[in-house]
Amino acid sequence: MSLEFILFIVFAAICAVSSVLMITRSNPIISALFLILNFAALSGLYLLLHAQFIAVAQVIVYAGAIMVLFLFVIMLLRPEKEKLLAINPRLKILAYVVAFIVFVQLVYIIFMSSTTDSGSMDASIKAGxxxxxxxxxxxxxxxxxxxxxxxxxxxxxxxxxxxxxxxx
Amino acid sequence: MSVLEIIVFTVVKIVLILTVMLLMVSYLVYFERRVSAWVQNRLGPNRVGWEGVLQPFADVFKLLLKEDIVPVKANQFIHTLAPVIALFVAFATYAVIPIASPLKIFGYEIPLVVADVNIGVLYVLALTSVGVYAITLAGWSSGSKYSLFGGIRSSAQMISYEISMGFSVAGVLLFAESLRPIAIVQSQGSWMWNAWIQPIGFITFVVSAFAETNRLPFDLPEAEPELVGGYHTEYSSMKFAAFFLAEYANMIIAAGMIVTLYLGGYNLPFFNIESLGLANWLTVIIQIGSFFIKMGVLLFFFLWIRWSLPRFRYDQLMSIGWKVMFPLSLINLIWVAVLIMVFNL
The missing domain is CATH 1.10.287 (Helix Hairpins)
Known part of the structure; x- marks a missing residue:
């Protein structure tokens, strides 16, 4: 196992776990924090792809600017004082359907994209x-x-x- | 070099930098207290050890032995997380600041910077923008109005001044044609400092650095008369010390960045040390000395300003940031671009 592979596994695991935790937490501030953690791990994945600029831009723009704004809004609106919306069962079914469609799309893209195209590796390394x-x-x-x-x-x-x- | 050797060297460098940084931070606190005493015609701490040189250790022991109090209304987890973020950001930033040219030893050529990455300057800006979280979260999680006010003020302040900081840095990058701190230092040579070439950018960067490190005259986040202690009102013991250390570590980093970007980095002023043909280790030692002396002068300037100027009002702070510093940094960028166009620098 190379160092890159180990790092990839670590970052990917953080990404996956943090995104699941983000949508399951009831406190929106904690959710936002997990989203930031997710962005940080994602920028680690970009680094492994030699896309240094994209990695740093991810941190500066998303983690550093947009999420600060999110946190601000959440803090000032004080959502813990609001009543939680009663979840409509119909909406729940719709959510499951949408999630399933997105999942199928992702699986399709991952398995249909050509991974054998090694000729353009140099170009793709420089792309980021x-x-x-x-x-x-x-x-x-x-x-x-x-x-x-x-x-x-x-x-x-x-x-x-x-x-x-x-x-x- | 093999992967193992690179890892070993990097770990050694990280340990060295961390030790030096921690020592520098604790002595900066001592230095600040002595300078403030000198400015106000007092004596300052002079009892622990010779002239009080052991005072930082006494302070740390005192803070370690204090009880760690978390308010009932606080969010326990985030309350603990905030100082951790503050310290992490403060110490991680130092990884990209070069303190001398490569040291040749035992057949290896070791660059005297932990990570010589080609996005070094952006890395610093990225970490600074993450540093906002420490203060915002500390303010929010304490469950106190004063803390929340401090946190919100400080985030707004840091976000505003980040912009003029970024634009000032853009001028430097145009000249150096690189984002690598080492390349920026080399592009300035021994006397063509960016501070001479783009004085406006230098001033806007220094002012923004003051604002980013929450130092007077921009220390609104912890304005004592209005906010008790600002975002760290509800912190005690080592958690408070962590914020305290992070603030001083940020000052050191700001000084290191100003030296690297505008004051010729580790090169001696007006004199090319490499033309003497000295042994490599001697050159490196002189360069390290020159870097730290420049930094020391800047840090003294930071303290001097703190004890000379009063604090701005909050609306003044914002209007200086957006209506003065931001346009000035834009003018600087245009000035640098014109210089490059006309003189083909």
Whole structure:
């Protein structure tokens, strides 16, 4: 067993266990913490795939920014004081169906994807490094990047306008 | 080097860095108390050992022997987890800061940094953003209003200043064309420090570093007059000490990052040590000395500021972050880009 394999097993196990714990905890703060743990383990998996930039971006964006926002909202809304929603049995059946469909999709993708394509291994190893991503983003995909930036700017201005009205 | 050798060297380096960091942190606390005494024309701790040099150990023993109290309303698990996160983040960040050029010994060439990763700077930013959790969770889990206020203030503050910090770093990265701290140090040579080339970025980075480490004039999270003790109001014994140590460890890291990114890292100022042709070990020792002296000066600056300036009001803090520091760091980025375009640096 190589070191990489052992690390993969460890990270994958943390990922799986934390995601199960995340959806089964009743305290939303604990759920959010398990989601953060899940993100951390996921970024470990990215590191094993030599995608250092994606790994760090995962931590900075998801664990560092988005989840902090989540935690804030949960803390300020104080959900422990709210009544728990009575679970509708029909919704439960729907949830099982959706979960099953997603599971089948994942299994299909895993078994149908070609794993024998070793010729592009070098290219795929470099795909997650910051140099490759930077070059691709600012040459080939410059238009989508700029468009996304513009959309985000518009959203920020929208948020400002919404927030400002309250003070008047 | 074989895998086993790499693991052995890394473990040795981790142990060394941890020991040095812990010693530095405890003596930084002592240093702070002496400097504050000097600023206020007092004596400061001078009883334990010669001139009080054993004071840090006395403090640690005192804290260890105190009773560990967890409030009834607190969430026990998260209350314990928060200081652990704080310490982990503080000590893990140090892994990517280089303290000298590679040491050649017994036929090996050992880089004097625990992990020479090509995303080093981003690694530091990522860990800083995780550090927010320690404070937020500590504030929330204590089940006290003061703690919660402290935690929320501090998260908002850290998230706001992370942005101007990131943009200031972007200027450095443009010059170095790399995210590896060692490459950034080498790109500055002995005198072309980033602090000279991009002074605005230097200032915004230093100010953001003050805010990120929750130091005065930005220590709103633990503003004593309004919040008792801020996010660690309900902490006692070693858990309190963990937050205390983490704060000082963060200061050391901030100083180390400023030295690496803006002040030429371990190189001697205005003088190329490698041109002397000294033995490798001598060069390394001089470089380590130069790194720690630069860091020491910066740390003194941190303390000096703390005991000279009053605290900002919270709205002032936010407007400085968003309306002054953020635009300034953007201007710095444009300035660096123009410099590179015009002079082909």
């Amino acid at each position: 490094t910051i140099e490759t991503i930077g070059m691709e983003l600012f040459s080939k995909y410059i238009l989508p990047v700029e468009a996304a930036g513009f959309l985000l700017l518009a959203a920020t201005i929208g948020a400002l306008v919404l927030a400002k009205k309250k003070f008047e």
